[in-house]
Structures are given as C-alpha cells and as structure tokens.
Amino acid sequence: MSKSKVGMAPEDEAEATVKSSRWDSIQRCGIPRKIKIDEEKLRRDILIPEYLCKAMEDAIDRRDATIVAPSSGAEPSGSSEVPKAPLVVFVDFCSCEHRGQQMMRQLQQFISKGQVFDLLATKPSHFVQHGLTCLENLASQGDKCAEAIRQNLKIMVAGGDGTVSLVLKSLVELSVHNKKPIPPTGIFPLGTGNDLSRSFGWGGSIPFAWRSAFKQFLHKAVSNGVKHLDSWRVILMMHETKERNRSSLLNTLQNYDLTQDEEIQVELPETKSFSEGVFYNYFSIGMDAQIAYGFHHLRQDKPYIAQGPTLNKLIYTGYSCKQGWFCTPCLKTPGLRGLDSILSLYIKRANKKTWKEIIVPPSVRAIVLLNLDNYAGGGHPWGYPTPEYLEKKSFYEAHPDDGLLEIFGLKHAWHACCVMAELSPAMHIAQAAAVKLRLKGGDSKEAYMQMDGEPWKQPISKEYPTFVIIESTPFQSRIISGK
Secondary structure (H helix, E strand, O other): OOOOOOOOOOHHHHHHHHHHHHHHHHHHOOOOOOOOOOHHHHHHHHOOOHHHHHHHHHHHHHOOOOOOOOOOOOOOOOOOOOOOOOEEEEEOOOHHHHHHHHHHHHHHHHOOHHHEEEOOOOOHHHHHHHHHHHHHHHHHOOOHHHHHHHHHOEEEEEEOHHHHHHHHHHHHHHHHOOOOOOOOEEEEEOOOOOHHHHHOOOOOOOOOOHHHHHHHHHHHHHHOOEEEEOOEEEEEEEEOOOOOOOOOOOEEEOOOOOOOOHHHHHHOOOOEEEEEEEEOOEEEEEHHHHHHHHHHHHHHHOHHHOOOHHHHHHHHHHHHHHOOOOOHHHOOOHHHOOHHHOEEEEEEOOOOOOOEEEOOOOOOOEEEEEOOOOEOOOEOOOOOOOHHHHHHHOOOOOOOOOOOEEEEEEOOHHHHHHHHOOOOOOEEEEEEOEEEEEEOOOOOOEEEEEEOOEEEEEEOOOOOOEEEEEEEOOOOEEEEOOO
C-alpha cells in the first residue's frame, strides 16, 4: 500500500508497496493471478443439493419459511453430499455496463440457478428472512444436510459497494435475533469505486478476462479466512419541516432518547423529526457531496451517458469543474465557502464519554469520516502514518474493525487531486469513536451530505440547528478476505 507524505514508511515497506501497486496494475489490465483450480472439486465444495435450493426458493416466493411437502423431484436423497463451503451469489444484474447479466449466466451454468439470485427479483432481506429460516426449520426436523449448509454457508456479491452494503445490512437481522453463525460475504467488484472490495483484497475491478477469473474468485471464497468490518449508525435530528432529506439510505425514526445530550435537548424545538441510517465506508459533508449530488441526478435523468466506471469518473470530474471546486479560493459564493461558517464538530475519543469540540479549519470545504482505508476508487487519503506521528497526534493505527473513524478535510479540488494521487496528505482533523455535527444556516439554506456514495441535499435553518450523531453499531460484519 502506498504511503502519504505524513510519516513516510520505511524503505522496505515502500518497496513492497511499489510491487503491490504494479501487480494491481497488471490485474486491472485483465491478467489475473493464476491459481491452479480443480473445477470439479470447487463445484462439489459449493454446490447445494437441489431439494434444498428448491425449498429455499419456494419459501422466498411464498414469503413464508414454513415447511411444506416437497414438490415432485425436490425430495432429499439419502446420498446428498454435504458441500464443504456452500455458496449463494447475489448479482446486480445491471452493473458494470451490464456485465452483471453475463456473469449471472456464467455462474448459473457453473453452480446452479437455485444458488444465483438476481437482486432485481430477490431481495437479500427476503433471502435472510425466508430462505435461511427455511434451512433452520429443516435442520430442526433432523435434516443434517440442511443443518450443515446453514452452518457453513457463504455469500458472494457481484456488484459495487452499494450492492455489498445492501446485503450486509440484511444480514444484520441475524445478529439482532442472535441467529448464528452469520454467513461471511465475499465480493465480485462490478461497481465504479469498489472501495469495500479493495479494502478486503478483492481488487478494484473485475478483470477483463473475467470468464476464467470468476472461478478464482469462487476458490478464494471457499479457501480464504474471514475479517471483520465496523458499521456506523447515523441519526439525523432537525426541526419539523415540509422539506425532508431524500436519501434512500435514511429511514424515519419515530423517537430518539435525547436525555444523554443536554445541548440537543435545549436547542431543538418541540416539533422535530428523526432519521437514521447505516454506513460502512464513509460519511461526508461539503463540496464533495455537492458534486456527487449533481452527478447522481444526472445519472438518474440521463442513464445512457453513464455507462461504465471510466466514463462515470470523467463526468464526475466535469461536475467538479462546473460547480466551482477547482477555483473556490477565488469565489465568494456562500455555498462554496469553508464549512466552518455553518458547522461545529464534536467527537468522543476512544474510551471517553464526553464530547470534545474540534475546530474546523476555515480552509476546509469538505469533511470526510472514513471507516475503510480506501476512498473514492482506491485513494488512501488518511495515509499510513509512522508510529512516531501517531503518538504525536494521539492517533491509533487505522483498521476497518477498530471502532474508530478517521476524520479528514479537503480544501478544494486541486487539493483533493493531490491527495488522491498521494502527492499531498489530506488534512488530518481527528480520530473518533463517535461524532456529533451541529449545522446552523448562515447564508446557506442547505448542506450537501453523502453516505456510502448516496448524496442528498439537507435543508438547514438559521433559527434552529440540525444535528447529526454518528456512533458505531454493536454488530460487525464478516467479510471474506480476498487475499
């Protein structure tokens, strides 16, 4: 991994980084690392008996996991072989220039149709609620094969970060109801940024030679170990208004206990609204979210002009220029000024219970709260500081399962470009176990926010503040390592 200029790593680590980067470049050119695979053995390891696939399919279709008499040809055979690592795959049918369609057909031919789900037809939540419960019910009736498959099941997701997050959120229901084990998840990276995939060793994109490479991905899912990933709950509190946030990742929350925070209790009016959501990668506020918002709506209005990762990134850059992020030092538009005019930032450090205010530098126009070590398509804005730098700043070494968010700032697009090219470090602001944002409009009537690539325009008021609380959830996700 590359190092930022903040606390350069030793030379031997830098040399290893260069070799790793070269190898990543080769992979992006479609030359996957060769792994000798026994295809028949791989298929035996992941193939779920047909009668169980049929039982799960029926349960999902009926939205009912109650065991019914099996249909003709769906009865269990006494010789049903129990697979070593039973696997199901969720495919984003429309991802990566519709490569998802082609991959789905290949996977169905190699495994079976009953183990490969089109996300447009089968929601992950329905699979969890009805498909997995069906296996548990069969196991409770003495079906040893169903019991073994439920215990050893793994999931692969073919799609981008948003698709992977959708599956992970569905699996949280198992943790809530203490239904263990939680199936670990692996990734076929078919999105634009693929930062989740990069962070866990699955790469930044599916190789051009994916028709042969997908079997290597399946082999990794069967053979590799499991790591953990934090998830973060976002609670948005504001005065009641007709203008509401439009993020699909935020759901209405009926109530929230405000007794723990006297400031919020005092400043929010009696009529107030609450929303909540979960993110795995990042939460950001400011100009980067504004650009993402414009790009997001362009892609919705004119989907035909956003037909792949490369074109998406070019259009995204064009929006950066159009909205003024490359020349903000010269502009006086209120929406392009520093965030310090509307934002107050508070954090709780690790093992601390009290909020501490962190001064937002006036030059910062975007603040990012990062959970992974990859951001915006493979950048490492936090860098890899040396132990001496960490000690000086009272920081910890960053990991996706450490219960901490890395908070950094971006000044303008030139700064962001240098950060992403690792020519300059991001502005390290803090490291936190919980975050509180207080927004109150000055000249601005809205603030742009985004969460795991989903942007929205948040109305803010001069009269009443808007609060965002971000805290870790009690449940970590299980991710199969790609390395």
